[in-house]
């Protein structure tokens with residue numbers, strides 16, 4: 650099991666707060682529209698989720714084998 | 716982990732400086748136009764929100780202050796709902812146009828210079844210490860008073876929500892942020 654960040658794209662305000670704090674550069678604001686998680690890079694630390702002012706990022710568990 | 720700091724990570728100082736310069740001479744308010752033009756130009760030209768993500772002094776200021784002062788609570792859903800964000804943008808633009816209109820009236824000589832700073836569009840500050848002394852036309856001063864009011868009001872709103880919720884809650888409903896996001900969305904036809 651691996652943890653990664655997911656977010657609700659339609660609620661994202663593209664402020665870039667998540668991008669600023671991510672230690673792995675795994676989350677970036679895609680073309681100024683919404684944030685995107687680069688899943689292989691993400692370690693699921695949850696730092697971005699705490700920084701997001703809209704509180705729309707959550708950490709979910711994914712099956713790495715599947 | 717000692718991270719190398721970039722020059723743009725100090726832009727929050729300009730935000731502070733801006734608000735304080737207004738105390739000395741209201742005409743400094745004109746500089747605030749940069750905070751309107753730069754993000755728009757950046758989003759039109761680059762198609763990204765580079766301003767928010769890197770250069771916005773206000774966003775930085777709130778994250779720095781928020782480290783100590785913010786209660787860091789999740790914000791209510793309606794603040795990031797589309798209708799509130801777009802509604803606030805519309806309201807903000809209406810107030811902006813209203814301010815331009817007052818500027819025009821003063822320019823046209825239909826109204827006298829109104830030397831007050833209004834917070835939240837209704838409360839006047841007893842602004843006796845702000846000097847407007849300068850050899851410029853009255854409409855230039857009128858615009859400065861209006862613009863400074865806008866900047867002060869938005870900083871206050873941002874400050875309150877910074878304490879109540881997350882440090883950069885302001886960014887959720889910041890008219891510039893919403894506008895640049897819209898520009899980007901339009902550019903990529905979403």
Ligand code: SF4
Pocket residue numbers: 653654670671672673674675676686690691692693694695696697698
């Ligand atoms: S969970 Fe951690 S690694 Fe993943 S995007 Fe957020 S801050 Fe980056």
Ligand code: SF4
Pocket residue numbers: 656660661662663664665666667668678683684700701702703704705706
């Ligand atoms: S911090 Fe939240 S709202 Fe801001 S860009 Fe990241 S996911 Fe979007």
Ligand code: SF4
Pocket residue numbers: 664754766767768771772773774885886887889890891892893
């Ligand atoms: S949303 Fe507004 S306050 Fe936040 S970084 Fe962007 S321009 Fe600055």
